[in-house]
Amino acid sequence: MSLLALQKRMAAALMLPLAPGDHIDPAAPADYIKPNDRLTSLERLEIYSRSYWYRLLDSLYEDFPGLRAVLGQRAFARLAKAYLTDRPSASWTMRDLGSRLEEWLRQNPAFAGGRLALALDMIRLEWAHIEAFDAQDKKVLGPEDLLELGPGLRIGLQPHVRLIELQYPVDDLRVKVNDASEEHGTASNAVLKRKAGGLVRRIHRLPAEHIFLAVHRQDFTVYYRRLDAEEFRLLAALGKGLPAGQAMEAALEDSPLPVEQLRRRVEIWFAAWAEMGWLIPRSK
Amino acid sequence: MPANRFNGFTDYGIGVGLRIPHLQHILEKKPVVSWFEIISENYMVDGGRPLATLDRILEQYRVVQHGVSMYFGSAEPLNRDHLRRLKALVKRTKTPWVTDHLCWGSVDGRYTHDLLPMPYTFEAAKITARKVREARSFLEVPIAVENVSSYAEFHESEMTEWEFLNEVVERADCGILLDVNNIYVSSRNHSFDPYDYLNSVPPDRVAQIHIAGHSKFAKYILDTHDHPVIDPVWKLYEHAIRRVGPTATLLEWDDRIPSFDEVHAEARKAEKYIAAPVAVES
Numbered sequence: 001m002s003l004l005a006l007q008k009r010m011a012a013a014l015m016l017p018l019a020p021g022d023h024i025d026p027a028a029p030a031d032y033i034k035p036n037d038r039l040t041s042l043e044r045l046e047i048y049s050r051s052y053w054y055r056l057l058d059s060l061y062e063d064f065p066g067l068r069a070v071l072g073q074r075a076f077a078r079l080a081k082a083y084l085t086d087r088p089s090a091s092w093t094m095r096d097l098g099s100r101l102e103e104w105l106r107q108n109p110a111f112a113g114g115r116l117a118l119a120l121d122m123i124r125l126e127w128a129h130i131e132a133f134d135a136q137d138k139k140v141l142g143p144e145d146l147l148e149l150g151p152g153l154r155i156g157l158q159p160h161v162r163l164i165e166l167q168y169p170v171d172d173l174r175v176k177v178n179d180a181s182e183e184h185g186t187a188s189n190a191v192l193k194r195k196a197g198g199l200v201r202r203i204h205r206l207p208a209e210h211i212f213l214a215v216h217r218q219d220f221t222v223y224y225r226r227l228d229a230e231e232f233r234l235l236a237a238l239g240k241g242l243p244a245g246q247a248m249e250a251a252l253e254d255s256p257l258p259v260e261q262l263r264r265r266v267e268i269w270f271a272a273w274a275e276m277g278w279l280i281p282r283s284k
Numbered sequence: 285m286p287a288n289r290f291n292g293f294t295d296y297g298i299g300v301g302l303r304i305p306h307l308q309h310i311l312e313k314k315p316v317v318s319w320f321e322i323i324s325e326n327y328m329v330d331g332g333r334p335l336a337t338l339d340r341i342l343e344q345y346r347v348v349q350h351g352v353s354m355y356f357g358s359a360e361p362l363n364r365d366h367l368r369r370l371k372a373l374v375k376r377t378k379t380p381w382v383t384d385h386l387c388w389g390s391v392d393g394r395y396t397h398d399l400l401p402m403p404y405t406f407e408a409a410k411i412t413a414r415k416v417r418e419a420r421s422f423l424e425v426p427i428a429v430e431n432v433s434s435y436a437e438f439h440e441s442e443m444t445e446w447e448f449l450n451e452v453v454e455r456a457d458c459g460i461l462l463d464v465n466n467i468y469v470s471s472r473n474h475s476f477d478p479y480d481y482l483n484s485v486p487p488d489r490v491a492q493i494h495i496a497g498h499s500k501f502a503k504y505i506l507d508t509h510d511h512p513v514i515d516p517v518w519k520l521y522e523h524a525i526r527r528v529g530p531t532a533t534l535l536e537w538d539d540r541i542p543s544f545d546e547v548h549a550e551a552r553k554a555e556k557y558i559a560a561p562v563a564v565e566s
Contacts, residue, residue, distance in 0.1 A: 159330065
């Protein structure tokens with residue numbers, strides 16, 4: 001058997017979902033592995049299969065605490081196994097493991113139970129969080145970049161600024177999940193149980209709310225900043241590379257706000273973005 | 285002996301793996317450590333805290349890069365995106381040599397994120413050596429390959445693990461990151477004499493040594509890096525140093541990580557073997 005053929009067989013076998021009791025699927029082909037005096041071929045393969053599944057499930061578990069809270073631990077475990085079965089890692093880094101989760105869940109909505117929209121929102125927030133954490137930090141826009149001020153000016157956004165439009169206030173929920181997780185090491189079991197119950201009830205009753213969010217990084221910490229609809233659209237248009245004039249037209253033309261009020265807001269927004277270092281020069 | 289062309293002619297001493305729970309301690313207390321080993325992939329990102337922290341470490345310490353996902357032994361070609369990012373990191377850290385494992389872990393573009401064992405065949409040795417050469421030529425830095433712990437052997441194998449290691453490093457003309465704990469673990473799992481393995485390793489190719497702890501189960505031993513080094517592994521290390529000479533040595537501790545001082549103290553146990561007068565075999 002060639003090296004490629006052997007590696008294909010072994011990878012396919014160890015990626016088969018684990019059977020109950022975390023045992024390897026008895027049908028997994030293992031005839032290319034030598035048994036020894038203590039372990040059969042399948043048992044030797046099982047060591048690798050368990051290691052594969054534990055490692056990848058742990059990684060998803062750590063990356064999506066909010067989704068775990070939305071779905072509950074058992075439903076999350078079912079979703080994670082099904083997702084990894086359908087979409088094995090396609091990247092050399094486990095950081096990218098959840099990159100296709102939103103797309104996959106849209107195609108497999110049953111795994112979200114009755115909370116598809118909420119689950120999708122949480123996935124988008126948590127993936128944006130991962131991207132914002134280690135995205136590039138480019139040189140911020142400076143006076144030297146503003147020599148050609150005017151409607152033709154093109155401005156870019158820092159790669160760590162991620163804009164997402166959501167149907168649920170999952171930002172608040174994610175912060176609460178984080179707080180609960182941090183308390184886990186200090187509070188008593190009784191307190192933890194009460195708080196976990198409270199969080200679950202809050203998730204069940206979470207009302208829909210259309211929000212616009214920037215997930216961004218400041219001093220190496222990821223933050224969630226809610227934006228006005230117009231502010232969100234303007235940032236998105238700038239991020240797409242539209243010149244400032246066109247971006248403002250596209251973002252603000254349908255706004256119900258009076259022009260004078262919009263002008264004041266735009267000034268405030270630009271000042272805030274500049275202070276946070278969100279704006280970068282865009283090469284022509 | 286420690287300085288050779290596979291470790292950039294350096295004479296590094298006892299190093300410690302740079303791990304997140306220790307970062308604050310290291311940056312605040314500035315302990316005296318010969319060098320730190322980093323997991324390359326943890327820093328092959330575009331920005332943010334990982335790179336900022338690494339830069340602070342680099343201001344004060346020497347760093348050597350150790351990778352976990354080059355997969356020299358995978359039948360498919362090297363991942364160019366991985367290589368480009370690795371090269372950018374090499375430039376940043378100025379690592380005198382780069383290490384990764386003699387294993388495979390991906391096929392058909394799917395990644396297992398594991399260090400899977402090789403079939404010890406001439407075909408596999410040829411493919412692996414070619415990829416090591418390609419990587420070295422791209423990275424422009426010496427490469428040393430590490431022997432892994434394994435839990436399975438293949439019917440296809442045509443030679444022993446140590447013969448395979450020699451076949452690869454000779455064909456690739458690369459160095460060896462000799463992991464004595466991995467030799468011990470595999471020797472117990474596959475019932476061979478670890479000294480046969482050690483005695484076959486070409487001393488002049490050893491760029492670095494790894495030591496670590498492991499976990500014992502009823503029917504096999506698992507390389508978990510979550511315990512102190514056991515005496516039989518120290519004895520193997522002593523034997524390795526006797527053959528190879530004082531060599532840059534690193535303690536790996538990746539799970540249930542104790543305080544930095546505890547890890548450092550465990551690593552420094554290697555000093556007595558390195559300091560002992562040795563008759564280096566050639």
